[in-house]
Amino acid sequence: MQQQKTVEMKNIHKQFPFVKAVDGARFDLFKGEIHSLIGENGAGKSTMMKILYGMYPIDQGEIFLNGEKVDLSKYNTHSAIQHGIGMVHQEFMLVKEMTVLENIILGVEPTKGNSKMALDFTAARKKINHYIENYQMNVHLDRKVLNISVGEMQRVEIIKALYRGADVLILDEPTAVLTPQETDKLFEILDIMRKDGVTIVFISHKLKEVMAISDRISVMRGGRYVATVDKSDTTIPELAKMMVGREVFLDGKRSMVEMGEPVLQVKNVYVPSERELSKNRDISFVVRAGEVLGVAGIDGNGQSELGEAIAGLRPVEKGEIILGDKVISNKAAHYVRDCGLAHIPEDRNDRGLNKEHTVTYNLVAAEIGNAPFSKYGIISEKEMRKVSEERIERFDIRPRDPRNLAMGFSGGNAQKIVVARELGAPGKKLLLAAQPTRGVDIGSIEGIRKLIDQAKREGLGVLLISADIDEILALSDRIIVMYEGRISGEVVNDENLTDEKLGMLMLGGESDAKSEV
Amino acid sequence: MLANWSEILEKIFSYTLIHDGFVAAVPIFYACMCAVISRQANIVNIAAEGILMFGAFFGFAASYFTGSWICGVLAGMVIGVLVSWFMGKAYLNYKVNIFVVGLSVNMIAASGTRFLLNTIFGANGNFVSDKVQAIAKVNLGFLNKNPVLASLFSGYAVTDLLIIPLVIVVWYMFYKTVWGLRLRSVGLNPMASMTAGIDVKKKQMQALLLSGACAGIGGAHLSLGYSCFFIEGMSGGKGFMGMAAMQFGNANPLAAGVGCVFFGMSQSVASRIAPWGIPNQFVSMFPYVATTLVLAITVIIQRMKRRREESALVGKKA
Amino acid sequence: MLKVKSEKFETTIRIVLAFVFSFVLFGVVIAICGHNPIDAFYQLFRGGFGSKFNFGSLIEDFIMILTIASAYSLTRRIGYFNLGLEGSFYLGAMFSAAPAFLLPDLPKIVIIPLSLACGFIVAALYGSICGILKAYYNVNEACTTILMNYVAIFFCDFMINNVWVSPGSPIPQTPYVQENAMFAKLPLSPSRASTAIFIAILVYIFVYFLSFRTTFGFKIRNVATNARYSDTVGIKSKRVVLATVMLSCGLGGIAGGLEVLGIYGTFIQNFSQNSAFQGIIACLLVNNNLALVPLSSFFISFTRAGGSGMEYYTGISSALIYTVTPLMILFVSMEKMFDYKRFFGFVRKIFVRNKENNLKA
């Protein structure tokens, strides 16, 4: 494989206010390869790629594009695009209120005739249709982005990059939110692109996928470069070990517990949503003590809305939700928590943590009005400190100092703060865990899954909402699948259950499996 | 008195209201365009009020010293651009909260123009002078025979008429040009725009400068076209009403324009009702209450509409 | 840890530089206007501390500014830009006056709290309008509060012209309040400074304690930094926002009450000329650092009293100092502009280069 290097990054250093994100790492790309970049949370993968895409200035280092050294003082996103680099970000970079078409042409708009101002949408359509046909990427150009599915957004992002003439395409965790079927479809597209000579960087935490698609694999750890290996020369356990620095076991057997009384009863519930497909309609199920009920489904089919409705963060238009023996539908979050809900929200950066507050505050925020922490409305910093130190110890949150701001924590430890707040508090009956390990590295996934399993053993009912089929399969006793806001099926998690069967349910059942991706 | 209520109403809502209402709306229009342009770049610009003040003073002073209203309007525009450049620096480069910047600019404008009036013209509070040339009025003499047509189409200052093309141009720029598409994207999602290779800060700065120019011209219009004198605090809340109109029109120049006309009309109606013994405080309050009500009602209706749209009980049923 | 400390130190120095810069600017403008800046500064100082009257005027302003700055800091914390304080100042003043002239003579201990409470409640209700619009409908408060200010001011105007008229008074005002409702004057005659200052200090202590020692303060600080998170952990963020806004406006109303019961003894038309904004400035000047608010309030009161003193004694328009104070806010907020290290680096560079050139030559 002695080809020309399209990209070469050498000895890159990048310091953020709180962390050294990249510490002398390197990275290179051969033309027409698919190169995976893996590593734990906060290893610096995204940062490294954002540097390549000209989004961050760097402190030190060199970048060569097609063998030529670039002048880093003038290097920015604009020049990266001109060098044929395109990036699909972990969070989609789309303007939701604008149409797909406008999003695609943004920044490189065709103009009418020789005027430099007037937009020419017809020319744009023509050019885009070329990519749509070539790579069979089905998108609706005139819909607003907020009305399309996650998979479609991904395709829009890819077209956006190609439209800009990208021959190096960076995909940052593109599969985190996709179903197996959608992932397969994406891989087909990537395959065609590779044949067309497009160079692809693929970032993922899912080593199976990495092994399926890559030509070469680079590993980063703690901002440093670890190694680059050919796919054919390595195995999954070996990669995992390189990433974490020790052996990892993810397929720990889930424990079997005697099931008790129902703790959560959801009866014919209707929940509103901004998106048509996410509106919950006529949802009913029961979670018993000592049971993990998994809610599977493609992101955006109403799982988030269901979770929020249970947690008291979204109104319920019809039907009833009962926790223990109390009706909690349309009650305030505070009341629901008092009834025994522990809630790991799906986005720790948004709902899960107050990044500008200390770990202490984050750990006790939900109980601040209660006895030891406050008296007659006056808070006691001392009690808060004492309890938070206990929880930090018990849930192994690193670093240990409770005075740190939540901002500085890595994904895994940040998520542990959330878990500690929720499970550390006494008197809980139900654990509502939404995407508890999304974007968390393998090491931390292991720890968090253990904590969920332990909660079940302690007699809590667990409602696990996850888009990650492996996680659902690893933890759940029973699984319901949501499709377009309804429950499309319920299965028991035993040996007879296959990925394929679940995938079919996630697409609305066997009959209309082929309808829409 | 009661007997001729209908007569009085007829007088109040006569055809001349269109002329008067439009003229009263024009300063609000300029402030509103300032607010609209910056809002599209996701900047809530409460400094329109202050820039109006600066524009009014410097426009007036320039006309005083040069004897030309064109210089006056240009001076208003230039000072508007300068002030908003300074705001842009503070907000974009030094990350000062935009409200703090806006509030400071408003206060600097209020007392700064007072100070300059005192130092340059030796006047306290207000200043009138023959040396100042007012903005030319477009009088269509041939219409004079018909009082209705003359009232509707004649006797506007140049800057009164300028606002119409300005609104249309702003609308076209927003929705039909590359510049507008990029500006709106910057306003809606700066991160996405940045990754699309757009220089977000530069775009926001452009928007600010443009909005400053609008408010600056509006200020000059206030002291040279709408009237021909300078008084301290002469912007009198017009900048804020422009902002409210912007909110009313959801930052769409045309819809916001409708809001401006509404405010202008309500001011005119208020001043026409006053002589018939309705307490002046209620009359003066009317545009503000109307604005707040319209604002509140629009958002509440929007909210209810969204509620209905979001409801799971409608639409695709089993 | 050391690094953080040195950074704090640098920030402090830059802020001090911003202040110094503002005053130098002030002096230069005075010199340009043909006055002696040193004399002007002396007169400014004299205007603040020169006589019992001067110092008393300073205290009069301090009472109002400290109260409003404390009130404002509450909403500033939750990122609510509460320009509505001007309106609550008016309403609070008028409705504090109301019980004091409507009711027969009551003992001090009854009538003063009653009056202030009345002002507080009306102002808080007034604040709730914009508060609800913001918290529940997400209407930009900068727009609504400004508009509501006008409504409040015109409403007060209407009341004193048509309902609570003071018979035979040449200017629209309410009747004078009963003797017992007035705060006792401080021994700073002929100024009007009164013992209302103790209420102002109480308000400040209350706000400080509330913000940092109570669960409500904890909730405010959480909602301020992340409202969605607060909802999730069971804090009713919308209600907290509304309550904070109402509390803040209510305290603004108390400021109005102190003005009426401490200074005028009646509610007069146009009795505040954007006074509430002075309190807002005081809060912004120290970047909402509550511990420094009394200091900045004192400073702003000093510039006000000193400014009019300076105008009396030297003829320099006090508008100048009112121009410089908001400029000061901008400079302080842009403290990075005063990067003295870079400046010294720059100077050193020039110096070194000159030296090298000299050596070469």
Next chain:
Amino acid sequence: GTSEKTPVDAGTTAMDGKTGSQGITSGMEAVDGLEANAPEAPTTTGADVKIGFVSTGVLGDKALTDTTWAGLNKLKDDYPDVEIKIYESPNGTTDWEPNIIAASEWADLVIVNASSCGEILLSVAERFPDVYYVANEFPVEDNPQFASDVYTCNEVSFLLGCLAGLFTQNTDIPGINEEHVVGYISGMEAPTTLDYFTGFEAGAKFTCPDVTVLQSWTGSYTDPLLAKEMTKGMISQGADCILGCISSAVVGVFEACDEADIYSFGLDTNKDADYEGTIITSGLKCGDVTSYKFGKEFIEGTWKPGFILMDCASGALDITDMATIKEYLQMDVIDDYYNQVIGIRDDLRAGEIEVPYIPAARGEE
């Protein structure tokens, strides 16, 4: 306010005697002749006294602030050792008390245009027993610290009202419409402004019994834009002669009338030439004469406390000779109107006509 100010635009004050001064000159004599019934005279006199002047508005109002200050400046010219200082109130109400206190701290004699701030003035004066005061347009009797005067505003506005009534009936005059409607605009309903209104209405009814007199109150004396808007509103209701009794905001009234080609009146000083062809005449009030008189008496030790009523008969009030509007309109009927109104004025002086007034404005009741 500063002490170095010279009177703004002296051409418009009554001091220079260029225009419309016949009333003022006679007024000077008449005022000199007035005797206040006074208990005792002050002791602090001499050529080096300090005189402070507190205005309720700001300089440049072409009204009482300007004329009073002009009188003091003339005094300064005649007695160079006198120190004079003006305390302006750009912020209105809130500035009054501190200004009066500051002036009292500094001066021996404080002259205050007190029509709106009389009560405050009295309460401050109690705190300064050694200072003497002159209260313009605010009656104070039986107070040894105070000399005071009140102008019979209703009389001067009666004359203007007469002219308005005559003008609005004559559709031959350009800009005059069929309807008999005239208007009065002022800031706030205070005794003085109501006094003006009462006189104006009586005058208009005197010459045109079926006239409708509209009144608008803007709530502010310092906002000409608002005044302009309100005037426009009034014009749209058919008014064609409008009296603006609104201090410095009056330029708004003038501008609106000028743009609509209808008629207005000046007040306090001769403003006939300001908006040529718009202003029928100006009602004159000799503020400069009174301030000069009181200052001079104070210096010479003849100052006496007490109350003086400055009425038409005393010559302190008058109207201009209307030369500007005559020249502009070139109509004989204007001369007739002028003579008619001068006749009415003389009847007033002779006490043959009684104009209704607001008792509160004269300290009665």
